[in-house]
Amino acid sequence: MSDQQQNDLDQLSINALRFLAVDAVQKANSGHPGAPLGCAPIAYLLYHKFMQHDPADPKWINRDRFILSNGHASALLYGALHLSGYNLPMSQLEQFRQWGSHTPGHPEYGEAPGVEVTTGPLGQGFGMAVGIATAEKHLAAVYNRDHFNIVDHYTYVLCGDGDLMEGISHETGSLAGTLGLGKLIVLYDDNLISLDGPTELSYTEDVTERFHAYHWQVLSVEDGNDLVALEKAILEAKAETTKPTLIRVRTVIGFGSPKAGTSKVHGEALGVEAVKATKKNLGWPEDKTFYVPEEARANWDTIKPRGELAHNAWHEKFEEYKKAYPEPASQFERSVKAELEAGWEKKIPVFPTDKPVATRNAGQVVMNAIAGVVPELFGGAADLTASTKTIFKDSPSFHVDPKGRNVFFGVREFGMCAMVNGMAAHGGLIPFGSTFFVFSDYCRSAIRMAALMNVHSLFIFTHDSVGLGEDGPTHQPVEHLTSLRAIPHLTDFRPADANETAACWQLALERKSASFMALSRQDLPVIDAEKYKVHEGTKHGAYALDNSGKDIILIATGSEVPLILKAAEELKAAGIGASVVSMPSTKIFDEQTDAYKATILPESTPKIAIEAGATLGWYKYIGHNGVVIGIDRFGASAPGPIALDKLGINVAHVVEQAKKLVKK
Structure with a gap:
């Protein structure tokens, strides 16, 4: 084939990809056609020439990852996946943004095969992607041996x-440079237009110097239409192994x-006449929709067999690796399958009751106790390791040694959590x-994205309530438990003591879904785990520490559980029988059967819930005749x-309210 024919x-x-996107947006009468029209050459070059991927197995662990951070351009991604041979039929493109389709308005992880992460909130x-590249670098350092580069792929x-305006890009871009993520390659659609108009209205910084810094x-x-220049830049990016690369592409x-070059083409369908004009301008049949010429289809079809060959070659190498290095190979296979090592939970410590322990400190003990049997556990803190206690004592920093399991994220909370999501999605x-x-x-x-x-x-x-003390209201969480518990599918853990903390760590690892822990700064009495x-009990989300009292039920989480145990004793002395319920996870308790819930919180018994935070979420547990003691300021x-x-989080307040309630 001559150069001109090629x-x-x-x-x-490229035009086949462009017009699949244009037609999908036009049929839905909703979407963003501008970016697909401008960026189709980039997507084509990556999927067709540069990326190591197997459309027949979108979860192949050593595939190159493609992240569409500007997720509003989702029609471009769906078209590229369809044409590359992923299991995303044309019928799904035709149902773009419709109920029940696998082509939602922004790419969603788990919907269309080949979508690596959910994008749309810009910058995430x-x-x-920085998290994915971090995972690749760590796993490569842990598992690769000699000429066996089992983990070796680009992001x-x-x-x-x-994306680059959002603060998260500053947080994670800065850390990516510090970490030397040489296999991270970002192509920046530098088109000078945002939704409000020219970018000069709000965005005049020198992006090149920013990323150099x-x-x-x-x-x-x-x-951006110059494939030769694009290819040269990507090759140059791959040649730089010690730094991430930003490629500014003027599109x-x-x-x-x-409407080319204006904000009018950014966030709405082109319109019937403008679609026809665009097709005419680019030499495309004006009367055809969702059309892929045979020659273009055949060209895109070469991706799938090449991907299969690359995957098979990797698999053959991995079989040799297994023979040469059976132990790391076994660990690698297990962790990629998201399977915990058999018997790992036996390493979880049981804490004695002889002295109080802050649950943040208990968490550190648990982490280090299981470190050897859960080697896939990896992370760190946002410049608060000494306070949150989330550090592996026998491991170096990832920055110093990529085998290290301690990541020092710096004061970058949002960026840290987005990176954690990328690591999790990597596998x-x-x-x-x-x-x-x-x-x-x-x-x-x-967290919502997770x-x-x-x-x-x-x-x-950590530092989970006003109980942290002197730092004051700027650092004292009040509404946070209620706020995060409102996120669907997110598991909450607020353990009452060291042994509940250990149990929550076990559940957090076994559930294989997103979760958060709220741990105390202050020391808390340790509950007898066996007794x-x-x-x-923690496996059920809530359980009775004392179910002998029939007059009233006291419910609490975290540091308030010792408080209601003392209140129950005072009530007993006053002739009122109080049962005591610890609820370390409202999410897990909500998952239990109605029969179990009824044994813990029988409807007919008056209830008091106490938590050092907003009261809003507790009313569904206490019923119409209950009381919530919390902090709504x-x-x-x-x-x-x-x-x-x-602030009323004390035994006397609980006893006072219980006596009033029982009198009713």
Whole structure:
């Protein structure tokens, strides 16, 4: 084939991708046609020439990853997946953005095969890609041997101006440079247009110098339709092994359309007449929709057999690796399958009752006790390791040694949690991020994304209430438990003591879904694990520590559980029988059968729920004749015990309310 014939075939194949996107958006009368028209050459070159991927097995662990961070351009991704041979038939493109389709408005992990992460909230795809590249670098260091590069793949990102405006791109871009993620390649759709108009309205920084300051390699392609220049830049990016690369690609948004180069083509369908004009401008049949010429189809079809060959070659190498290195091979296979080592839970410690322990400290003991049998556990804190206690004592920093399991994220809470999601989506790791609970506000969008994707991300929050004390209301979480419990599919854990903390860690690892822990700064009495069957009770989300009282039920979580145990004793002395219920996870309790719930919280018995936080979420558990004791205001700067007492989180308040309730 001559160069001209190849060029013509490339352009035909690119236009096929462009107009699948245009037609999908037009049929839905909803979507973003501008970016697909401008960026189709980038997607074509990546999927057709550069990426190592197997459309027949979208979960092959050593595939290159493609992250569409500007997820509003989802029609471009769906078209590329369809044409590449993924199991995404044309009928799904025709149902773009419709109820029940696998082609939602923004790419969703688990819907269409080949979608690596859920994107749409701008910047998060970029951040998750940094996490994916981090996972690749760590796993390569842990498992690769000699000439056996079992983990060896690139993370490609397509992002837009909006992604780079978002603060998360600054957080994770900075850390990516510090970590030297040489296999992270970001192609920046530098089209000078955002939804409000020209980017100069709000975005005039020097992006090149910004990323140079982050220790990235920065390259430029002056014409996004120039495949030769694009290919040269990608090759140069791959040649740089010590730094991530940003490739600035000057594109024309809505290329070929009457609205090209304007914000009018960004966020709405072109319209029937403009679609016809665009097809005419690019030499496409105006009367055909969802049309792929045979030559273009045949060209795209070469991807699938090449991917199968690459996958088979890797598989053959892995079989040799298994013979040469059976132990790491076995561990690798197990972790990629998200299977925990048999008997790992036997390493979970049981804490004695002789002295109080802060649940953050208990968490550190558990982490280090299981470190050897859960080697896939990997993560760190947002510059708070000394406070959150989330560190592996026998492992170096990942930055110093990529085999290391301790990631120092710096003061980048949002970026940290997005990276954790990327690591989880990559596979082979159970990642975690940690900070003070009050700063989960910074993290919330990433936590929500973890729950939406249903990935195994762990978020470890400490200093879980006003009980942290003197730092005051800026650092004292109040509404945070209620807020995070409102996120669908997210599991909450607020353990009452060290042994519940151990049980919550076990559940967090076994459930294989997103969860968070809220752990105390202050020491808490330790519950007798055997006597009260703490591990079994925690598995049900709530359980009775004392079910002897028939007059009233006291319910609490975390540091308030010791309080209601004392209140029950005072009530007993006053002739009132109180049962005591610890509820370490409202989510898990809600999953239990009605019969179990009735044994723990019988409807006819009056109830008091107490938690050092917002009261809003508790009314469904106490019924119409119950009382919630909580904190529906901001905290105060004072020693923790005093702050709790002044805000009504004390035994006397519980006893007073219980006596009133029983009299009713």
